[in-house]
Amino acid sequence: xxxxxxxxxxxxxxxxxxxxxxxxxxxxxxxxxxxxxxxxxxxxxxxxxxxxxxxxxxxxxxxxxxxxxxxxxxxxxxxxxxxxxxxxxxxxxxxxxxxxx
Numbered sequence: 001x002x003x004x005x006x007x008x009x010x011x012x013x014x015x016x017x018x019x020x021x022x023x024x025x026x027x028x029x030x031x032x033x034x035x036x037x038x039x040x041x042x043x044x045x046x047x048x049x050x051x052x053x054x055x056x057x058x059x060x061x062x063x064x065x066x067x068x069x070x071x072x073x074x075x076x077x078x079x080x081x082x083x084x085x086x087x088x089x090x091x092x093x094x095x096x097x098x099x100x101x
Contacts, residue, residue, distance in 0.1 A: 006100065008053040010077065011036035019080075021059055022071040031057040031072065031096065039099060052101030057084070058093045065096070 014033050021031040039052040059065070067085040074080070084096040 006077075006080075007051060008036055008038060008100075011053075011055055014074065014076065017074070017076075019057065020073040021057075021065075022073070023063075023065060024070075025063075029060050031059040034058050034095070039101065052099075054100070055082075055098045056087075057096045057098070058090070059096065061089070061093045064089075064094060 011033065015036055017033055019031045019033065020028045022028045033055060035054075035056040037054060039054050064086060065084065067083070069081055069083045072080045072082055082098040084098055086094055087097045088095040
């Protein structure tokens with residue numbers, strides 16, 4: 001599936017499912033989709049696309065992956081190229097966000 005055609009509706013039913021995250025290292029890791037929600041821009045002067053949304057993933061606590069584009073595979077969506085940004089460290093792992101629109 002082409003990344004440009006993805007919508008929030010494509011991801012919401014997949015919350016809780018696992019993606020294979022290719023880190024560029026020796027072995028891929030698992031990233032679980034924790035949330036998929038519509039985005040709301042904090043600046044009222046900037047219009048927000050009706051299709052803007054964000055995804056929150058959680059992966060293993062180590063290693064911390066730097067922000068960049070990663071390949072993720074999912075059995076329903078296929079291969080995706082997403083720009084992931086580390087946003088939080090929790091008791092169970094590291095959280096990464098991808099923003100669309």
